[in-house]
Amino acid sequence: MNFVKSSQEKISVEMEIMNSHPDYNLLADGKRILDEQDLLKEHEEGNDLDKERFLIEEKGEYIGIIDFIMKNPRDGKPWLGLLIIHKSWTRQALAEKALAMYEAMMNKRGIIEVRLGCFAANQPGLSFWTKQGFIRVKQIEFRDKPLWVMEKNIEKGESSES
Numbered sequence: 001m002n003f004v005k006s007s008q009e010k011i012s013v014e015m016e017i018m019n020s021h022p023d024y025n026l027l028a029d030g031k032r033i034l035d036e037q038d039l040l041k042e043h044e045e046g047n048d049l050d051k052e053r054f055l056i057e058e059k060g061e062y063i064g065i066i067d068f069i070m071k072n073p074r075d076g077k078p079w080l081g082l083l084i085i086h087k088s089w090t091r092q093a094l095a096e097k098a099l100a101m102y103e104a105m106m107n108k109r110g111i112i113e114v115r116l117g118c119f120a121a122n123q124p125g126l127s128f129w130t131k132q133g134f135i136r137v138k139q140i141e142f143r144d145k146p147l148w149v150m151e152k153n154i155e156k157g158e159s160s161e162s
Contacts, residue, residue: 001097003054003066003105011039013055013062020087027119027145049073051081056098063089066098072115078106080116099132103154112155120146 006014015034018025022032029038046053049069056064064085072079080102085095106114118125120139126148130136134150141147 002057004057006053006055008043011036014039014065017065017086027121058094066102078111078114080114106154113153115149115151117142117147118150120148
């Protein structure tokens with residue numbers, strides 16, 4: 001598995017991955033199928049936050065997307081913004097493998113704790129993140145929807161509140 005820097009030239013690949021999860025798109029973006037403009041907007045918004053965005057490559061194919069920021073302006077902490085695996089590649093522990101690679105990358109950068117947001121209505125997501133050792137820190141409103149801020153201490157592989 002490799003992380004390959006994404007770019008606007010790879011929007012069609014990102015669209016295929018994102019649109020394999022229409023229920024998630026509906027929850028996160030208010031529509032089941034995202035178009036090129038939606039993903040271009042995501043890239044532009046990410047520029048303001050110095051977001052790093054990668055395609056996840058496995059066996060020569062792009063199977064997912066991961067993006068993150070090193071310092072969220074709201075709390076100064078690193079945040080995992082997106083980790084999504086194409087529907088046809090799910091249930092193979094690839095999300096877990098990608099998360100482990102991300103955590104190793106963060107450790108190399110001297111990071112010991114990461115956060116993410118998971119919509120309260122995203123029960124599969126909440127279950128996945130909890131199984132990966134993230135704990136719910138607080139609930140906030142994001143895009144007019146309840147969202148759980150979740151956190152994990154990646155130095156010890158344990159959860160920690162701060």
